[in-house]
Amino acid sequence: MNNSTQTGRVMRLQSGFYTIENEDGSITCQLRGRLKKGRRTGDIVAVGDMVVYSCLPDGSGVIEEVLPRKQVFERLAPTARGDYRQIFLANAEQLVLVFACTQPDPSLRMLDRFLVIAEKQEIPPIIVANKVDLIEIEQARAMFSVYPPLGYPVIFTSAETGYGIEALHEVLQNNLSALAGPSGVGKSSLLNTIQPELGLAVNKISASTDKGRHTTVVREMFPLKGGGYVVDLPGLRALALYDIQPEEMDGYFPELRSLVADCQFSDCTHQDEPNCAVTQAVEDGRVSPERYVSYLHIRFGEEE
Ligand code: GDP
Ligand code: ZN
Secondary structure: OOEEEEEEEEEEEEEEEEEEEOOOEEEEEOOHHHOOOOOOOOOOOOOOOOOEEOOOOOEEEEEEEEEEOOEEEEEEEEEOOOOEEEEEOOOOOEEEEEEOOOOOOOOOHHHHHHHHHHHHOOOOOOEEEEHHHHOHHHHHHHHHOOOOOOOOOOEEEOOOOOOOOHHHHHHHOOOEEEEEEOOOOOOHHHHHHHHOOOHHHHHHHHHHOOOOOOOOOEEEEOOOOOOEEEEEEEOOHHOOOOOHHHHHHHHHHHHOOOHHHHHOOOOOOOOOOOOOOOHHHHHHHHOHHHHHHHHHHHHHOOOO
16 A cells, blocks of 8 residues: 555536645646545545645545535535535635626625625624726725624725726735625726636636536636635525524524523514614614625525
């Protein structure tokens, strides 16, 4: 047997082949058979995973073990044989949510939905408000003003003028970031501004993943010069919240979380119950009406 096991990070996966990288270089691996035994209830290896692998004489490798994950960006996909844990990104360190200030106008409902997902998965979110060149900066700040006090940083950028690109670069540097946002907001333009060709490379992968179930799933994370990785999360829009119980929804809104204990009823849904601390706070202006509407939409299942 071999004695040369090494540790590396999964950078890419496609059809059962995994590209693993470490400081010594990169190697293509397959999974050790015993890791595949038993009923599959979720992805065994995901992009971002740290794995132990052994090297074969032909230069390929075999993944022997998946090291414990920190954060996981995943979803439960319902299948005929039960829920399946689909892992988009293992060890994700932050979720970068990109919206445009205009063209297209930002859907704050969708942003709030992403923020709920970030809270649920315990991955710190960062909001990027792009295309600030198209409106006044004060106007842009006003649009996103509810978020910083809630603990969600907002970075204002323009891929067009370069405004805020340094700040964005700094946030991405040395982190494993998952990027999400509607199309047309300037995600690839921003990545290209940070690093030539990066946006193009990311786009190519997303396009291959978006085509549907009959195409091969390819997932890949891209290294940033100087450290850090970015991964695109295509189709996050469709990420349903079915693995979140409606009753726990208020817990994923930081400004509601602290209030619910003061509601008269422990099962208060914060609509029209008497002595509801949440509706009271909305009336007093302590909770943003917009965020409250998002809560209602997300909890009661209306589309944004
Ligand atoms: P993606 O779908 O999120 O990757 O968006 P793209 O990067 O493809 O950008 C969509 C369109 O918006 C393109 O026509 C870009 O030139 C334009 N765009 C991207 N960023 C900016 C920006 O900061 N300001 C302006 N004015 N246009 C931008
Ligand atoms: Zn209430």
